Amino acid sequence: xxxxxxxxxxxxxxxxxxxxxxxxxxxxxxxxxxxxxxxxxxxxxxxxxxxxxxxxxxxxxxxxxxxxxxxxxxxxxxxxxxxxxxxxxxxxxxxxxxxxxxxxxxxxxxxxxxxxxxxxxxxxxxxxxxxxxxxxxxxxxxxxxxxxxxxxxxxxxxxxxxxxxxxxxxxxxxxxxxxxxxxxxxxxxxxxxxxxxxxxxxxxxxxxxxxxxxxxxxxxxxxxxxxxxxxxxxxxxxxxxxxxxxxxxxxxxxxxxxxxxxxxxxxxxxxxxxxxxxxxxxxxxxxx
Numbered sequence: 001x002x003x004x005x006x007x008x009x010x011x012x013x014x015x016x017x018x019x020x021x022x023x024x025x026x027x028x029x030x031x032x033x034x035x036x037x038x039x040x041x042x043x044x045x046x047x048x049x050x051x052x053x054x055x056x057x058x059x060x061x062x063x064x065x066x067x068x069x070x071x072x073x074x075x076x077x078x079x080x081x082x083x084x085x086x087x088x089x090x091x092x093x094x095x096x097x098x099x100x101x102x103x104x105x106x107x108x109x110x111x112x113x114x115x116x117x118x119x120x121x122x123x124x125x126x127x128x129x130x131x132x133x134x135x136x137x138x139x140x141x142x143x144x145x146x147x148x149x150x151x152x153x154x155x156x157x158x159x160x161x162x163x164x165x166x167x168x169x170x171x172x173x174x175x176x177x178x179x180x181x182x183x184x185x186x187x188x189x190x191x192x193x194x195x196x197x198x199x200x201x202x203x204x205x206x207x208x209x210x211x212x213x214x215x216x217x218x219x220x221x222x223x224x225x226x227x228x229x230x231x232x233x234x235x236x237x238x239x240x241x242x243x244x245x246x247x248x249x250x251x252x253x254x255x256x257x258x259x260x261x262x263x264x265x266x267x268x269x270x271x272x273x274x275x276x277x278x279x280x281x282x283x284x285x286x287x288x
Contacts, residue, residue, distance in 0.1 A: 054122045055133040055147065056115030063286035064118050064267065065151040065227070068102075069111035069134040073144045076109055088144050088234055092170070093192040099177040100228045102148070111136045117149065118267035118286065120229075120243035121274075127239040143236035146170065149229040153267065155219045156282035160248040162198070162217065164262060166210040167241035170232035173214070175225050181214035188234060206259035207242055207276040216248065224287045244277055253278075 056067050072091055073084045081087070095104050111134035128142035155161055163181065165171060171183035172190070182195045201213035219225070233239050243265040246252070253261050255275070264277045267286040272279045 053115075053129070053133040054120075054125075055130060056117035058113065058115060060116045062118075062268065063151075063288040064116040065149045065153075065229070065286065067115045067117060067147045067149040069115075069130065069136065069140075069145065069147050070105050071109040071131075071136070071140045071145050073141065074109045075107055078109060078139070081108075084144055085234075088232075089188065089190050092146065092172070092230065092232070093190050095230075096172060096174075096179055096190070096193060100148075100150075100174065105148070109136075109140065118283075119264060119270060120241060121264060121272070121277075122239070122241045124238055124240040127233040127236050130233065130239065141236070143233055146230055146232035149227075149231070151227060152224040152287035153227050154221055154224040154285045154287065155247075156221065156284055158220045159218075160216050161219050161245055162214045162248075163243070163245045163265065164202070164205055164211050164213050165242070165244060166208050166212060167231050168239060169234045170230060171241065172230040174228040175217060177226065177228065180217070181212065183212050183214075185210075202246065202260055203254070204257075204259045205244070206255050206257075206261045207244065209259070211244075213246075221285070224285070242277065 056064070060066075072081070072088055074080055091104075091108075095101070098104050113135065115134060126142065127145075128137060130145060130147065131137045131140040131142055134147075163173065165181070165183045166185075167183055169185045169188045171181070172179060172193070173181040173183070179193060179195050182190060182193055184190070197212045198215055205211040229243075231241055244262040245265045246262055252263075255261060261275075262277055263281040264272065264274075264279050266279065266281075266283040269283050270279065
């Protein structure tokens, strides 16, 4: 059995701290919230730079987001959880209502070690890639899993930002523990989540036509914010996702269909020749 996690604790040990993640920033009541989101990317060529796998590295190299893998079908003792298919969205809802209190996930099976990432660019792949990436492919069937990524970030410059995206099947993003985007598939409904897409959504996005536009947020380069990202798979099958962003006032190019080509969210520079997003912007900052 793994030691329990709680977002309320402040661990001292380095590995323990990596599992818990930083929680120093709180919501600014005067700030506008914006989503940091993942978006489905159907190209067969992911952005380069994470050569272990697209879910992250096994070893931390500088400041990164940390990802923890959970299997919502079984307990830490590997006992099956009854009615797990129906309860999947119920458990996610409870986690969101708790403001990402990891103690609520303590009863679920958890991969022994986390992964560390500086970007999200996941091409269309089999859902079994996630358990394999976390080294638990022999213990976890590739369905009804979830990965919780977290850390602290700041934009490369002051401004008003929003993040745009869609993930097959589950995507929920929060800034300072406030949910700012639900980019899940339409059939992955979270009953208690009241988030709605921004009314001033932009044009269809080149990387995925189902991408949703999130809420705008005023961000400052010297004021980091907490970020939580949930990605997951329900029934199994195919999985894909990518993380992009938009800055108010900036102009972006379009493809021949008029679809917006937005920047890839990155915490370190990793060039890509993708035709559906750009990687020529300054990377965001991640706080260790």
